[in-house]
Amino acid sequence: MAPEALHNMTALEQRQVSPLPSPSGTKPRALPLTFFDLVFWDIPPVQRLFFYDNADVPGVPEFLLHELPRFEKSLAMALHHFYPLAGKLSCGSITPESAAPELVFSDGDSVRLTVAAGAGDEFHDLAGDHARDTARLRPLLPRLTRDGVRLQDVFAVQITVFPHAGMCIGTTLHHAVADGSSYLHFMKTWAAIHRLGGPGCSLEAVPVMGAAPLFDRSVVQDEDGLREEFLRDHADKRLLLEDDREPGSAELATFRFTDELLLRLGRKVESETSARRCSSYALACGAVWAGIMRARGGGSTRFGFVTGCRPRTSPPVPGNYFGNCLGLCRVEDDVQELSCGGGGGVITAAAMAAAAIWRAIEGLAEEGRVFRGARGWVRLVREYACAGAGAVTVAGSPKLGVYAATDLGAPWGRPRKVEIVSVERTGALALAENGPDTDGGGIEVGVALPRAEMEAFRAFYVDLVANLQY
Known part of the structure; x- marks a missing residue:
């Protein structure tokens, strides 16, 4: 795709990253949202930025040639263990007539990876402690997209390279899919696969780090019927996407x-x-x-x-x-x-x-x-x-x-x-x-x-x- 100007940054390309290898057929493909998940159904997505400084980071062409393939492959391998992140939420709103929402994964589903470039001399300012206009940070964040009316992506990644300064990894996650503990379990797995699969080591040889994620919804007991009550609370309330609530100046x-x-x-x-x-x-x-x-x-x-x-x-x-x-x-x-x-x-x-x-x-x-x-x-x-x-x-x-x-x-x-x-x-x-x-x-x-x-x-x-x- 053609480069697109984003303030002082340029979006270079977008890729779709699928779990590698695809999860086995024995893995559950549809995960109903529990009452814990429904609490966070209609709040803005959680968006994080990770700034990594490295004065030796090469120019954009070298980064795309040598570094990006490794990030893409380690992401794909992490998604193998956390494949629901490549799935979609099955409904765009909750009404009395609609089916209860689910997180659904189908073979071929993927996470959108945006690749961008920024000016190296801005990296340390953006990654500082001092007050920065949030409008300068937003271009580093990926957006969730909606596929029609009833399907929505739940996770997206953006990697922005700042030549001779560093790199920023931005993530956007729908909060109804995971809390901070589950999110960090995924990020820790991705980082470990990337770290241990360095030059001279096949990424396929990297062992799974920690306990594999558990997707069995039956472990969440709901004897008080909170899920049904929360579904009623959400009825007639549209799903709130990040685009629907533009922030003011901050x-x-x-x-x-x-x-x-x-x-x-x-x-x-x-x-x-x-x-x-x-x-x-x-x-x-x-x-x-x-x-x-x-x-x-x-x-x-x-x-x-x-x-x-x-x-x-x-x-x-x-x-x-x-x-x-x-x-x-x-x-x-x-x-x-x-x-x-x-x-x-x-x-x-x-x-x-x-x-x-x-x-x-x-x-x-x-x-x-x-x-x-x-x-x-x-x-x-x-x-x-x-x-x-x-x-x-x-x-x-x-x-x-x-x-x-x-x-x-x-x-x-x-x-x-x-x-x-x-x-x-x-x-x-x-x-x-x-x-x-x-x-x-x-x-x-x-x-x-x-x-x-x-x-x-x-x-x-x-x-x-x-x-x-x-």
């Missing part, structure tokens, strides 16, 4: 919390609230939540997060299960100090927010607690999961270990930066472990805000870090 920036910084904030939580301790997750989320509310000038103080349900179900869902298995939680405390009208300083605001989140997390320890409000999950997602809703939610998790999981081996290594760009549409915080170039461990948080709010949030963050030094 900037994306990364803010880092080292282990030492979180330890000091934890001590403040213990001294200023009734909480005896807080997890690093609650501390980082609380600090950012408080900063966003201050930046917005008060207003809603709603906070929502997800929790892994594989070990919480009865019987437990195996860890290698492929799909969604997340519960929804929200903080219902009236945290007055989060608003600009609160009398406390930045440390008090962060401490109160962190303590509120930690109380909600501690409450999950009670058996069955996470499922008590499950009948309202679809409505809760619609209420919380868009940038204009005023709520703050969470995407990703430091526990996923995204940097280590996506190590491609020589000459790329681990990504220097991972971004969840789709938070500009959902208003979520993008959490991960701090990247490999960061000293002191800890957590990094990606935040997407309008420019004025970003400047106010940055001032809050700088003030918080400065006050925690004493």
Whole structure:
């Protein structure tokens, strides 16, 4: 196909990558969506960027000749194990008359791989922590396509090469297909196949890494009839594609919390609230939540997060299960100090927010607690999961270990930066472990805000870090 200009980038070509080899005939071809999957049916796709720096990356012709075939083949071999990602969702909307949605794979199905080129001198700026207009990052992301009215792709990949600077791998995933754990299982497999199948080694000889994904939907028990209730909640609601909700103007920036910084904030939580301790997750989320509310000038103080349900179900869902298995939680405390009208300083605001989140997390320890409000999950997602809703939610998790999981081996290594760009549409915080170039461990948080709010949030963050030094 003819090259197409994309801002400062050029789309070179598109390829269709099918599982290699094709999955055996004994593998299930149709996977019904469970109630866990239906929770995320009509929210924007999850879009991630993986930046790999490499000053020795060749020019575009050399990359296409020598590097791209290896990426394409390792992707095809990873899809052999995760073949539903090459399939399609079987209906475009849920109505009382329509069949229940399924993820369907047919022989010959494939994942669209877009290949693009960017200017080498822009790579390090795009992969930085500083605030960048999200409009500059969108061209690095592939789009999902719809085949007619009733079929939709669920996964797409884009590789953008920046000559003499690095490479970016962008992925777009329909959230109804997989949660972060299943997605990282796939990405870890792809990276391992690519890493171990280096020069002089046949990719076919690379062993399967870890437990093979489990597609058996019977392991998800639904004694309370949540699936049927969620289907009714979705009835007459059209499937929301990424094109249907164009984001407004926003900037994306990364803010880092080292282990030492979180330890000091934890001590403040213990001294200023009734909480005896807080997890690093609650501390980082609380600090950012408080900063966003201050930046917005008060207003809603709603906070929502997800929790892994594989070990919480009865019987437990195996860890290698492929799909969604997340519960929804929200903080219902009236945290007055989060608003600009609160009398406390930045440390008090962060401490109160962190303590509120930690109380909600501690409450999950009670058996069955996470499922008590499950009948309202679809409505809760619609209420919380868009940038204009005023709520703050969470995407990703430091526990996923995204940097280590996506190590491609020589000459790329681990990504220097991972971004969840789709938070500009959902208003979520993008959490991960701090990247490999960061000293002191800890957590990094990606935040997407309008420019004025970003400047106010940055001032809050700088003030918080400065006050925690004493």
